[in-house]
Amino acid sequence: MKNKVLTICPYCGSGCHMNLLVEDGKVVGAEPADGRTNEGNLCLKGHYGWDFLNDPQILTARLRKPMIRKEGVLREVSWEEAIQFTAEKLTAIKEQYGPDAIMGTGSARGPGNEANYVMQKFMRAVIGTNNIDHCARVCHGPSVAGLTYSLGDGAMSNSIPEIEDTDLLFIFGYNAPVTHPIVARRIVKAKEKGATIIVSDPRKTELARIADTWLPLKGGTNMALVNAFGNVLIEEELYDKDYVANYVEGFAEYKESVKKYTPEYAETITGVKANDIRKVMRQYAKSNKAMILYGMGVCQFAQAVDVVKGLASLALLTGNFGRPSVGIGPVRGQNNVQGSCDMGALPNVYPGYQSVTDPKIRKKFEKAWGVMLPDKTGYHLTEIPHLVLKENKVKAYYIFGEDPVQSDPNAAEVRETLEKMEFVIVQDIFMNKTALHADVILPATSWGEHEGVYSSADRGFQRIRKAVDPPGDVKPDWQIISELSTAMGYPMSYKNTEEIWDEMRALCPKFAGASYKRMEEQGGVQWPCPSEDHPGTPYLYEGNRFSTPNGKGRLFACEWRAPLEQPDQEYPLTLSTVREVGHYSVRTMTGNCRALSQLSDEPGNIQVSPVDASSLGITDGQLVRIISRRGRIVARAQISDRVKAGATYMTYHFWIGACNELTGDALDPISKTPEYKYCAIRLERIPDQLRAEEKVRQQYESLRKQMHVGAGQA
Amino acid sequence: MRKERPNSFVIAEAGKCIGCKACELACFAVHNRDNGVAAAVGTVTMPVIPRLYVIRTDSFTMPVQCRHCENAPCAGVCPVQAIVQEEGAITIDEDRCIGCKACAMACPFGAISLYKAYSSGQEHKQPHLREQLNGRLERKTRVIAYKCDLCHDIASDGNTASGEIAGAGAVNNSGSLTEGGGGPVPACASVCPEQALTLVSPSFGASRSRKAAGLRL
Numbered sequence: 001m002k003n004k005v006l007t008i009c010p011y012c013g014s015g016c017h018m019n020l021l022v023e024d025g026k027v028v029g030a031e032p033a034d035g036r037t038n039e040g041n042l043c044l045k046g047h048y049g050w051d052f053l054n055d056p057q058i059l060t061a062r063l064r065k066p067m068i069r070k071e072g073v074l075r076e077v078s079w080e081e082a083i084q085f086t087a088e089k090l091t092a093i094k095e096q097y098g099p100d101a102i103m104g105t106g107s108a109r110g111p112g113n114e115a116n117y118v119m120q121k122f123m124r125a126v127i128g129t130n131n132i133d134h135c136a137r138v139c140h141g142p143s144v145a146g147l148t149y150s151l152g153d154g155a156m157s158n159s160i161p162e163i164e165d166t167d168l169l170f171i172f173g174y175n176a177p178v179t180h181p182i183v184a185r186r187i188v189k190a191k192e193k194g195a196t197i198i199v200s201d202p203r204k205t206e207l208a209r210i211a212d213t214w215l216p217l218k219g220g221t222n223m224a225l226v227n228a229f230g231n232v233l234i235e236e237e238l239y240d241k242d243y244v245a246n247y248v249e250g251f252a253e254y255k256e257s258v259k260k261y262t263p264e265y266a267e268t269i270t271g272v273k274a275n276d277i278r279k280v281m282r283q284y285a286k287s288n289k290a291m292i293l294y295g296m297g298v299c300q301f302a303q304a305v306d307v308v309k310g311l312a313s314l315a316l317l318t319g320n321f322g323r324p325s326v327g328i329g330p331v332r333g334q335n336n337v338q339g340s341c342d343m344g345a346l347p348n349v350y351p352g353y354q355s356v357t358d359p360k361i362r363k364k365f366e367k368a369w370g371v372m373l374p375d376k377t378g379y380h381l382t383e384i385p386h387l388v389l390k391e392n393k394v395k396a397y398y399i400f401g402e403d404p405v406q407s408d409p410n411a412a413e414v415r416e417t418l419e420k421m422e423f424v425i426v427q428d429i430f431m432n433k434t435a436l437h438a439d440v441i442l443p444a445t446s447w448g449e450h451e452g453v454y455s456s457a458d459r460g461f462q463r464i465r466k467a468v469d470p471p472g473d474v475k476p477d478w479q480i481i482s483e484l485s486t487a488m489g490y491p492m493s494y495k496n497t498e499e500i501w502d503e504m505r506a507l508c509p510k511f512a513g514a515s516y517k518r519m520e521e522q523g524g525v526q527w528p529c530p531s532e533d534h535p536g537t538p539y540l541y542e543g544n545r546f547s548t549p550n551g552k553g554r555l556f557a558c559e560w561r562a563p564l565e566q567p568d569q570e571y572p573l574t575l576s577t578v579r580e581v582g583h584y585s586v587r588t589m590t591g592n593c594r595a596l597s598q599l600s601d602e603p604g605n606i607q608v609s610p611v612d613a614s615s616l617g618i619t620d621g622q623l624v625r626i627i628s629r630r631g632r633i634v635a636r637a638q639i640s641d642r643v644k645a646g647a648t649y650m651t652y653h654f655w656i657g658a659c660n661e662l663t664g665d666a667l668d669p670i671s672k673t674p675e676y677k678y679c680a681i682r683l684e685r686i687p688d689q690l691r692a693e694e695k696v697r698q699q700y701e702s703l704r705k706q707m708h709v710g711a712g713q714a
Numbered sequence: 715m716r717k718e719r720p721n722s723f724v725i726a727e728a729g730k731c732i733g734c735k736a737c738e739l740a741c742f743a744v745h746n747r748d749n750g751v752a753a754a755v756g757t758v759t760m761p762v763i764p765r766l767y768v769i770r771t772d773s774f775t776m777p778v779q780c781r782h783c784e785n786a787p788c789a790g791v792c793p794v795q796a797i798v799q800e801e802g803a804i805t806i807d808e809d810r811c812i813g814c815k816a817c818a819m820a821c822p823f824g825a826i827s828l829y830k831a832y833s834s835g836q837e838h839k840q841p842h843l844r845e846q847l848n849g850r851l852e853r854k855t856r857v858i859a860y861k862c863d864l865c866h867d868i869a870s871d872g873n874t875a876s877g878e879i880a881g882a883g884a885v886n887n888s889g890s891l892t893e894g895g896g897g898p899v900p901a902c903a904s905v906c907p908e909q910a911l912t913l914v915s916p917s918f919g920a921s922r923s924r925k926a927a928g929l930r931l
Binding site: 029041044048178185191206209581582596641 | 729730732733734735736738739740742743751752753758761762771772773774775905907908909910
């Protein structure tokens with residue numbers, strides 16, 4: 001007898017509703033359900049991405065029991081011992097070095113909002129630090145910072161279904177077909193309904209292919225192009241004068257800043273034809289309803305926040321806010337990265353984007369939690385290597401549902417950082433590269449094994465549900481953190497996730513009305529939702545009232561800066577990290593799904609232009625060596641005429657072809673987001689392919705062994 | 715009913731396809747239930763063998779699959795008559811196939827590929843032919859021709875899970891060019907998140923083209 005359990009897909013931020021089909025306590029299939037964003041559709045990850053729950057050990061093994069490193073080896077222990085040991089170690093480090101020597105992360109993936117709320121509460125109330133951050137730092141951190149500056153809220157101003165009813169979609173550095181196939185569907189539908197599609201991307205992506213106009217800019221020149229757009233809007237008087245006069249501030253400075261960025265000048269930097277720049281801005285300004293969508297092609301640069309503000313400025317100049325099907329959409333990549341931000345897993349804000357430096361707000365949280373709270377912003381996740389290796393400031397790292405060795409730039413430096421720390425806690429569902437450096441491993445339940453709430457990319461709170469019992473001796477994340485907290489002398493005793501959710505709602509005016517009951521009735525609630533009789537908010541800024549202190553949108557432009565590491569004779573090519581549709585993030589989930597793992601497997605690919613491939617004597621499918629100033633790896637060449645000469649692209653999903661061994665750690669000065677989209681590399685041909693294939697195979701086997709594959713399967 | 719009109723076939727609109735390969739996986743999944751795919755216990759070790767192929771060039775992306783030609787050249791060249799037309803589809807009898815590749819050569823669309831045969835998740839070995847493997851002679855795995863069969867033998871149970879066959883006009887097939895609703899839709903078409911794949915009935919397709927041509931006059 002098959003049972004159906006309605007839940008939300010664990011991949012990407014589209015927030016698709018789906019049914020898990022359960023038979024004899026096992027998930028045996030998935031089918032689409034009629035959710036607000038997906039309307040009965042799922043992508044291949046939704047359909048075939050549930051297999052990891054059954055622990056098939058294709059890539060790595062589930063963590064089934066707590067472990068403590070003893071004499072250099074991770075050994076299974078009881079929960080009591082693991083919690084006691086962890087609590088004592090953390091307490092000792094806090095006493096010896098102070099609370100700011102401890103760093104914690106939220107998890108933008110399976111655990112859900114409640115676990116993130118409990119985690120940030122643990123770091124703030126129990127440890128006594130604001131050192132809490134999560135992987136939004138390495139993805140949409142610039143959106144949160146930039147859009148909060150320009151508009152007041154760091155989230156999509158529109159909702160996903162509105163995409164298909166706009167007149168013009170301006171898509172910047174965003175490849176929806178691989179990151180969000182279900183959002184791509186809205187883009188395809190918009191096109192069918194007659195919308196103009198403009199795509200700005202160095203690669204000819206699937207979206208660029210179906211676009212009306214493709215602007216193939218040179219990598220790392222975003223700001224110059226965005227400034228030129230502003231220049232055209234002002235020089236040709238295409239902007240909405242009334243709107244700017246009434247709802248926007250900073251026009252004079254903006255006008256001055258973009259003056260020099262004429263389309264002709266921008267062409268010399270970006271390679272985009274001056275006429276095309278003019279053409280698309282005339283179309284954009286002329287449209288009744290125009291929407292900007294952007295992704296990592298904007299955010300993963302050392303000048304990301306500036307570009308986010310620049311894009312928001314274009315929408316402000318043309319009055320594209322406060323109505324359906326207009327606005328600006330940073331589409332969130334991980335399923336609950338919006339939620340982790342919502343829950344305050346950030347060093348500068350409590351849940352609900354309430355500033356930790358505002359005394360009134362701090363007082364509210366102090367009263368609710370019954371402790372004194374720290375008043376200064378915490379460390380950013382990407383600063384940790386520097387703070388550990390250069391300044392010797394951070395001693396303990398509580399890594400919750402993240403795999404920084406695989407996902408963060410300059411992997412060698414991340415490993416060195418973890419080795420140097422006195423105490424590393426890894427709380428996860430799978431063994432991974434980061435867990436190899438852990439002192440304690442706390443095994444948690446997975447998506448499908450616990451209750452909770454996710455936030456979709458367009459601010460929609462939606463319920464996830466338990467479908468099966470977890471294997472082994474594992475606990476829900478919020479419960480592990482609560483037990484640790486209690487052991488450290490701050491009792492936390494929640495009965496269930498709803499109790500946590502209600503505590504959170506009571507402290508966050510923006511989320512106050514989004515009760516479990518409302519989510520149940522409506523399928524989901526989009527924030528802001530200030531009271532239980534409020535229907536939720538599909539689009540922000542109704543009445544053109546922004547969430548900035550004075551209610552006005554702020555224009556911003558600044559000088560373009562070139563990416564920090566430029567190609568030279570030794571490292572003549574550039575590398576940008578990208579994604580592929582069949583895999584997700586660090587691949588512990590999709591790599592453990594039978595169908596998905598076979599679509600592409602180790603060592604991963606590097607996309608190279610035919611020009612570069614032929615000058616290096618490389619043929620399609622060959623293994624090649626890739627070297628940067630920080631490391632060297634082997635991957636398979638994928639020769640593609642969609643790639644420009646001089647540029648290469650790799651996904652960060654693979655273990656052997658781990659592009660983060662190569663990427664640099666240059667950061668955006670405001671959001672501290674790394675410049676994943678640009679570093680210098682060189683490619684080398686490997687003459688003995690047979691031997692290289694054999695070595696890749698051996699390396700994979702040895703990695704899988706380290707990941708406990710084959711051990712302890714029930 | 716079907717026999718009285720030309721064979722239906724599935725075609726993709728390149729303007730909608732995003733190259734995500736959900737169709738390839740759905741095809742693989744529904745055709746390999748006997749090999750344990752989509753069952754939860756154990757790990758299937760067989761490779762993903764789809765019967766349609768997403769191709770990607772500089773200017774377009776779309777899956778290509780069998781057109782179910784009325785005078786199928788593959789059937790014409792098959793030396794063992796393993797390819798037949800039945801109930802409005804051209805199908806390969808995989809038990810009968812000798813893996814000679816003549817059909818793959820004859821197909822103008824590249825819709826036929828040769829892969830190893832599997833049964834119960836294991837490679838299907840031949841009784842007589844042996845090959846040199848790991849320094850000794852071992853029974854050779856059968857290699858056969860695979861192509862789209864319009865999910866012909868796969869019964870519809872009204873369940874869209876994991877690419878099972880959905881009824882036409884199901885929630886994810888609104889607006890598709892299917893045969894008047896009610897009939898089963900191949901897995902690829904029912905799973906496509908962009909609704910790029912359509913089961914086309916040629917008579918319906920032609921009348922649509924005629925109408926469009928008329929409107930252009």
